Amino acid sequence: MLIGEYIHTMDEKKRISLPVKFRKSLGRQVVLTHGLDSCLFLFTIGEWKKIGEKLSSMSFLQADNRSFNRYIFGGAQIVDVDNSGRILIPDHLKDRAKFDQKVVFIGVSDRVELWNETAWNDYKGKVEAEADQLAEKLSHIGVL
DSSP, rough: EEEEEEEEETTTTTTEEOOHHHHHOOOOOEEEEETTTTTTTEEHHHHHHHHHHHHSOOOOOOOOHHHHHHHHHHEEEEEEEOTTTTEEOOOHHHHHTOOOOOEEEEETTTTEEEEEEEHHHHHHHHHHHHHHHHHHHHHHHTTO
């Protein structure tokens, strides 16, 4: 399970070290793609295959399905993890997430989210302010 929050610095060659606690779980190749809420999603190859199967099984006759598949698959790239545990962030994804130097890695169970540090702090502040209300909404499904 991927959990935790880690801040790393991207170098001038657009490489960034994966958090040490994630490296063993992620493997030697990962899939990096557009995420939601202004972040990027990073998946293991195995998890990406599961997601791909689910998304591909949806009817392409529905416009929302086509649009979301284009968004997720079109932005995706298989990225190698080098011997130092670093990945290279492709330009189109770096620009999409507005990465500068500091990148925040958030473990979210089956995926890792990569955030611009400022965007993450803003988002986290909003969620923390609403945490009680969110817990109340989720309580009806037995989460807490």
